[in-house]
Amino acid sequence: MKEIYLDNAATTPISSEVLAEMTDKLQNVYGNASTLYGLGREAHTILENSRHVIAQSLNADDDEIIFTSGGTESDNTAVIQTAFTREKLGKHIITTAIEHEAILKPLHFLEEHGFEVTYLPVDEAGQISLDDFKAALRDDTILVTIMTGNNEVGSHMPIHEIGEILKDHQAWFHTDAVQAYGLLDIDVKRDHIDMLSTSAHKINGPKMVGFLYRRTGVNFPSYLKGGDQEEKRRAGTENIPGIAGFAAAVSTITAEEKAHRQEKYFGFKQQIIDGLTTAGVDFELNGTLSKDNLQHVMNIWIKGISTYVMQTNLDLAGIAVSGGSACTAGSIEPSHVLTAMFGEESPRISESIRISFGRYTTEDDINALVTNIAKIVARVQARSEV
Numbered sequence: 001m002k003e004i005y006l007d008n009a010a011t012t013p014i015s016s017e018v019l020a021e022m023t024d025k026l027q028n029v030y031g032n033a034s035t036l037y038g039l040g041r042e043a044h045t046i047l048e049n050s051r052h053v054i055a056q057s058l059n060a061d062d063d064e065i066i067f068t069s070g071g072t073e074s075d076n077t078a079v080i081q082t083a084f085t086r087e088k089l090g091k092h093i094i095t096t097a098i099e100h101e102a103i104l105k106p107l108h109f110l111e112e113h114g115f116e117v118t119y120l121p122v123d124e125a126g127q128i129s130l131d132d133f134k135a136a137l138r139d140d141t142i143l144v145t146i147m148t149g150n151n152e153v154g155s156h157m158p159i160h161e162i163g164e165i166l167k168d169h170q171a172w173f174h175t176d177a178v179q180a181y182g183l184l185d186i187d188v189k190r191d192h193i194d195m196l197s198t199s200a201h202k203i204n205g206p207k208m209v210g211f212l213y214r215r216t217g218v219n220f221p222s223y224l225k226g227g228d229q230e231e232k233r234r235a236g237t238e239n240i241p242g243i244a245g246f247a248a249a250v251s252t253i254t255a256e257e258k259a260h261r262q263e264k265y266f267g268f269k270q271q272i273i274d275g276l277t278t279a280g281v282d283f284e285l286n287g288t289l290s291k292d293n294l295q296h297v298m299n300i301w302i303k304g305i306s307t308y309v310m311q312t313n314l315d316l317a318g319i320a321v322s323g324g325s326a327c328t329a330g331s332i333e334p335s336h337v338l339t340a341m342f343g344e345e346s347p348r349i350s351e352s353i354r355i356s357f358g359r360y361t362t363e364d365d366i367n368a369l370v371t372n373i374a375k376i377v378a379r380v381q382a383r384s385e386v
Contacts, residue, residue: 001318004365006319008202008358009151009179009297010322014245015204015359022206025241034229037273039371043240050247055101058196058251066233067243070210071221073179074197075102077212077234078174081220082143082195083110089170090140091115094133096157097340098122100149103176103335107145113295120146122340125288126155133162141171141325148180148196152337152354153251153287156184163192172218178202179294181252183262194218200242209242227273236290243297255368263358265295268366272298272355275370281377286352299338300350302373305380310353313376319369322354 005013023044027274031039033047048062055062067073083093095107097119118136120128128146137144144166149156157174167171174195182203188196195218199210214233226235269289276283286299302310306376307323314321325336338349355369 002369004319005255006357006361006365007320008361008371009321009356010282011201011207012204012358012359014206015249015252017252018205018245018248019216020246021304022241024233025244028308029240029244031174033240034227041101043238046240046244047238050243053247054211054250057181057186057253059189060215062211063231064188065216066212066214066230067238068234069208069214070201070209071100071176071197072214075100075176075201076106076212077223078195078197078214079103079106079143079145080110081223082174083170085220086142086172087115088136090142092138092141093117093143093145094120094136094141094171095145096120096128096147098121098126098152098337099145099147099153100151100178103147104146106256109237122155124341125290126150126337126341128151130161130165134165136345137165137171138167138197141169142172143176144171145238148175148186149169149184151179151296151297151335152335153299153341154179154294155196155287156180156290156293159220160191165314167192179297182250185255185258185292188213188215193380200246200249202331203253206242206245209239209246211246224316248249260360262291262295265361266291268361268363269298271363272370274366276300276373277375279370280373286341286348296357299352300355301352302377303351305351305377307350307352309380310351310373310376311321313379314353314369314372317368317372317373320330321369322356323352327378333378 029043031043033040033043043137051065052062055065075291091114093115111117122128152329163173172194175193177196177198182196194215196213201207205305222233222235225237229236229238282303284301286301309325321340334349343346
């Protein structure tokens with residue numbers, strides 16, 4: 001049975017280009033980039049070349065890129081270190097109700113230490129209101145952290161407009177771009193972004209590698225205490241093979257490739273909608289089909305079929321999708337994203353699945369998904385009628 005992988009928002013398979021680059025560096029470049037002898041200098045050159053490739057992808061300066069272990073570390077560093085560094089200027093932070101847990105949990109931690117957090121609501125498209133944002137912004141706001149694109153429903157936040165509003169305000173602007181990096185056009189200077197987080201494994205790169213973009217002039221102590229790596233901004237020996245692999249993944253994603261992938265994934269969404277409609281499946285989209293959204297993420301409510309039943313049956317058919325809810329310790333917890341969009345009583349939060357496309361997804365994969373969803377719905381409905 002062929003395995004069909006449709007959970008690329010969770011992680012992506014490593015690409016052949018990345019694997020080749022990492023294999024070469026693992027075998028041949030084992031020096032510590034902080035040492036002065038030849039092997040170390042070779043590793044340091046690869047480190048800085050990779051930093052340059054990644055900086056260019058954002059219109060950032062090379063020394064504004066800090067390599068980390070991934071999105072969670074980058075998010076935690078940006079949020080927690082900003083708060084404790086700037087608390088004399090105020091203790092108010094603005095975010096959204098649909099951020100990733102790597103943002104929400106650090107904010108809950110900060111609330112326990114006396115900080116005040118405003119969680120902006122979202123509408124049924126998963127969007128915040130700029131009027132709500134402006135109303136929430138205060139003189140003592142020190143940080144705004146709003147994701148570029150949502151990982152469950154794909155909504156694209158008005159990052160440029162927020163940056164414009166904040167460019168003359170004291171608050172630093174951080175965005176979690178883990179899902180959006182590699183798909184959307186991101187320019188940190190144009191959008192007045194002070195900090196940005198991302199992770200390599202979302203773009204067919206390795207796990208446990210990411211970066212934090214930190215604008216020149218945005219300063220705080222290293223989150224990790226130890227050595228003086230990354231110009232004293234992040235302690236710990238750099239993962240040269242992983243960083244080189246990250247840069248290789250970034251190099252494959254040109255502006256043209258981003259546009260191509262967005263168009264391709266939008267076509268997959270239409271294929272699913274048309275196929276399920278033709279099959280007579282009763283479903284609705286969670287979010288919208290806006291061309292501005294992240295097209296690799298699609299979240300659908302399949303009415304009357306629990307997330308667990310649909311996900312389990314698709315797994316048995318060799319198709320991997322994610323629940324609209326997060327599985328934790330064997331129990332399904334309601335998705336905070338869908339809850340924020342539709343309310344705690346909505347059946348959507350327990351009857352939705354997330355489908356996410358990637359570089360290797362094909363039309364045949366989508367056809368197999370549609371066919372199997374229709375079969376599962378028919379089978380469950382037949383049993384309920386007995």
